[in-house]
Amino acid sequence: MPKRPYNFYAGPAVLPHEVLEQAQAEITDFKGIGLSLMEISHRSPEYEEIHNETQHLFKELLQLPEGYHVLFLPGGASLQFSMIPMNLLVPGKVANYILTGVWADKAIEEARKVGDVYVSYSGKTNNFTEMPSLKDIQVHAQTDAYLHITSNETVNGTQFHNFPAIRNVPVIADMSSDILSRPLDASKFAFIYAGAQKNLGPAGVTIVILREELIQHHTAPLPAMLDYRTYIKHNSLYNTPPVYSIYMVNLVLKWIKRSGGLSVLEKRNEEKARLIYDTLDQSGGFYRGFAQPASRSLMNITFKVWNDELEKLFFQEANTQGFVGLEGHRSLGHIRASVYNAMPYEACQALADFMKDFQRRYR
Incomplete structure (x- = not known):
């Protein structure tokens, strides 16, 4: 077998070699059923086991307390830039965003199309070369919908090493590029989301982890596929999910667990x-x-x-x-x-x- 290149791509990114080998071994015959996982129903017991086990693995690795849902969505983190304010930024409230780089800026741009946004900190003056400390963050004086952060900015190479916490303001984190790379107290976050293609698996599925109470008072009608309540009610099976991507995430989570x-x-x-x-x-x-x-x-x-x-x-x-x-x-x-x-x-x-x-x- 020829030597593999050293893969430093930012995403889609390197996957554990043993995960690729297992996927290769199972691609035409999944666990002896004679069919590929890509060929069978997402309502089948074989896939249902993977689906539920993957949710459980996230809860286990992050030590999630009760009251959190693990959802599988399409559209990448970029769709979450829109879905979050559509679901959570109600009239009369203000969403706080910390501007730390390209990806935070894109999230702000989408949120402004939906409602009132306040930039609680901007790193433009330092060319996005550092993350803010808590004293640098100023939330809006009005009732706050949430505080949004990007935990790791892939473009400039900056990362929060201590997460901000504002009393009575739910914290939402885009963790697309550093999720499951270190321990954290997940209970400090009301909402975590991540595209899979950097630390979790191939492109095609987005992980959303949200606290139930965050959407309990949301009553505005939304298109079904843009409403978190749809995914909660149907266990992310309202429509056909990205089955193979979720399967690959499942293998990566098991690799993380085996790795310690x-x-x-x-x-x-x-x-x-x-x-x-x-x-x-x-x-x-x-x-x-x-x-x-x-x-x-x-x-x-x-x-x-x-x-x-x-x-x-x-x-x-x-x-x-x-x-x-x-x-x-x-x-x-x-x-x-x-x-x-x-x-x-x-x-x-x-x-x-x-x-x-x-x-x-x-x-």
């Missing part, structure tokens, strides 16, 4: 990221990171080479040595190494070694 859970993954993620951040910090300015050290992401490491022409050469040589997906987001450019849960330590070590060797040869 979130505390073990957090330690691994810190060690992997440190390899690359130490290389940046010890380069004497040859490599320059974008995020302020206190806000550095453990998932997305963004940086540049001091010279643009050398950076072009960096990409050329990296490609010949099997590194793929290192190009930064189109809005920022330069270099981005995405080191999600499934990224092996050896790949990060190989990238750090390549960076040191490249610097040695072209300093």
Whole structure:
């Protein structure tokens, strides 16, 4: 079998190799039924077991208290930018948003189409290079619908390491790029959502975890497929869900559990990221990171080479040595190494070694 490339794509992203192997083994004959999971009804007992087990695994790994629902939705996190205010931003209330980068900005743009939005903090003045502290966040004086945060900004490579909490204001978190990468107190959040394609599985399903009481007083009519009550009432089976994507998420959650859970993954993620951040910090300015050290992401490491022409050469040589997906987001450019849960330590070590060797040869 040929050596696999070192996969640093930001999403869809690297998956655990053993998960891919299991999916390959089961793709034409799922557990001896003679059919692929992609060919059978989403109402079948075989799929129903996967569906319910995946919900349970989320509750177990996040240690969710009673009163939370785990839902499977289409449309990616981008649809949640609209669904959240449609369901939760009622007339007379104001939604607070923390503007920390590209993805938070997109969420704000969609929410403003629905109702009143107040930007409780903006990172534009620091070019989105750091996350705010609690003292930097100013919620609106009126009755607040919720406070929305983006836990990890993939473009600039920043991450909340301590989550804001405002008394009596429900906190909603877009955790698309760092969900299940570390332990957290899920009870502090009224709503968590994440597209699957970075830390959970392939694209095609979005995970929504919400507290029941958040929608108890919502009475406005909405299209069925845009109403969280539909997914709760029908256990995310109102229509055909993205069956295969949910199956893959199921396999990834089992891999996380076998790997030791979130505390073990957090330690691994810190060690992997440190390899690359130490290389940046010890380069004497040859490599320059974008995020302020206190806000550095453990998932997305963004940086540049001091010279643009050398950076072009960096990409050329990296490609010949099997590194793929290192190009930064189109809005920022330069270099981005995405080191999600499934990224092996050896790949990060190989990238750090390549960076040191490249610097040695072209300093």
